[in-house]
Amino acid sequence: MSTSLKPSPLRIGIIGAGVMGTKHAEFIDRERNATLVGVADPFSTTLADTVGVPNYSDYHDLLAAPDIDAVIIANPNGEHVPTALAAIDAGIPALLEKPVAISANEASVLSTAVDEAGGVVLVGHHRRHHPAVAAAREMIRGGELGRIVAVNGMWLTKKSDQYFEQPWRRTSGAGVMLINLVHDLDLVRYLIGEVTTVQAIASNAARGYEVEDTAAVIVGFDNGAVGTFIVSDTVVAPWGWDQSTQDDPQFPFSPDASSYSIAGTEGSLTFPQLGHYYHDGESNWNLPLSRRFRAIASGDSYTGQLRHFIDVARGTAAPIVTVDDAAATLNVIESAHRSAETGALVAVEPVQPSPR
Ligand SMILES: NC(=O)c1ccc[n+]([C@@H]2O[C@H](COP(=O)([O-])OP(=O)(O)OC[C@H]3O[C@@H](n4cnc5c(N)ncnc54)[C@H](O)[C@@H]3O)[C@@H](O)[C@H]2O)c1
Incomplete structure (x- = not known):
């Protein structure tokens, strides 16, 4: 008789126990194949004390602990690359x-370390793990919308003033483009194609911080499609991933507000509702449109991301978002910043993956 042994839960440490680190701890708590065994945060022991695990003030000590299988890095943006390099070393x-980093140069240092040391890094663009994303990608790739021609995206909400009490969120290395638009751009790259050109206007007029609170961004894709995005962390509005997906119960749900509209030669799609607009038979603007909604499986993207990370850490799956992939999205953000400073249309540098 053969016996099958279930693997024991992946023993995870969290580096950076702020808002996101604490959320990751909740996702781990709900997942039977993972367990939180330690936290590293030099400024707060609250999470470790609450869960009843050790807190290390230096993450190198967490990485050297004997019972750690994997880590989740959720410290401020400027700490990401040094911390990920230390994880690779360990x-x-x-x-x-x-x-993934706060500059393309930094991302390229990390990419080289991943390649040379065989490092295992999954980047936390969690939206890719949402069931509506999988369904939209399948429809787009399956040709249901025809050739994709245009996409419009919105991420508009009002963050609390308290959110900005953390100095890192007000200064270079943060801002609504690097913190929030980065998710939207990752997603449209995943759904539609590589972004090759960008033009942007950024404004800090409403909050008056060093970083922008609002931006309008136009992108061109390698396949000829075009896109527009407006993003702001200082407006009262229902349009954006967080309000429309129920991904995180912290954000009140706006069921009828779409965050993206994707338009193709044979049909269009609202996201995340997956309202599919099309013509029955001949297609032209004088004919009435039909609409049907695509049913999607339930599930939240953070749980999907954690389950994928467990597989990645165990070596049974390759990361769905690699450092190079996230670096390509970062290049779009950097190009958007450059465009906002100069007023010029900026060509996005492609990421050259290092040979293995
Ligand atoms: N995927 C998402 O949807 C999502 C959402 C929010 C934030 N984030 C990302 O998560 C990261 C953290 O954001 P946040 O909002 O939780 O910030 P935060 O300021 O609430 O938390 C950061 C934590 O890191 C700690 N820290 C600072 N330096 C450290 C170091 N050297 N080692 C270990 N810990 C250190 C701080 O004490 C703090 O507790 C950011 O990179 C942010 O972009 C992602």
Whole structure:
């Protein structure tokens, strides 16, 4: 008789126990194949004390602990690359929160380390793990919308003033483009194609911080499609991933507000509702449109991301969002910043993956 042994839960440490680190701890708590065994945060022991695990003030000590299988890195953006490099040095697989780095140069240092040391890093663009994303990608790739021609995206909400009490969120290395638009751009790259050109206007007029609170961004894709995005962390509005997906119960749900509209030669799609508009038979603007809604499986993207990370850490799956992939999204953000400063249309540098 053969016996099948179930693997024991993946023993995870969290580096950076702020808002996102605490959320990751909740996702781990709900997942039977993972367990939280330690936290590293130099400024707060609250999460470790609450869960009843050790807190290390230096993450190197967490990485050297004997019972750690993997880490989730959720410290401030400027700490991401040094922390991920230390995880690679220690041979510990990492789920690294977005943005992968705060500059393309930094991302390229990390990419080289992944290649040369065989590091295992999954970047936390969690939206890719949402069931509506999988369904939209399948429809787009299956040709149901014809050739994709245009996409419009919105991420508009009002963050609390308290959110900005953390100085890192007000200064270079943060801002609504690097913190929030980065998710939207990752998603449209995943759904539609590589972004090759960008033009942007950014404004800090409403909040008056060093970083922008609002931006309008136009992108061109390698396949000829075009896109427009408006993003702001300072407006009262229902349009954006967080309000429309129920991905995180912290954000009140706006069921009828779409965050993206995707338009193709044979039909269009609202997202995340997956309202599919099309013509029955001949297609032209004088004919009435039909609409049907695509049913999707239930599930939240953070749980999907954690389950994928468990597989990645165990070596049974390759990361769905690699460092190079996230670096390509970062290049779009950097190009948007450059465009906002100069007023010029900016060509996005492609990421050249290092040879293995
Ligand atoms: N995927 C998402 O949807 C999502 C959402 C929010 C934030 N984030 C990302 O998560 C990261 C953290 O954001 P946040 O909002 O939780 O910030 P936060 O300021 O609430 O938390 C950061 C934590 O890191 C700690 N810290 C600072 N330096 C450290 C170091 N050297 N080692 C270990 N810990 C350190 C701080 O004490 C703090 O507790 C950011 O990179 C952010 O972009 C991702």
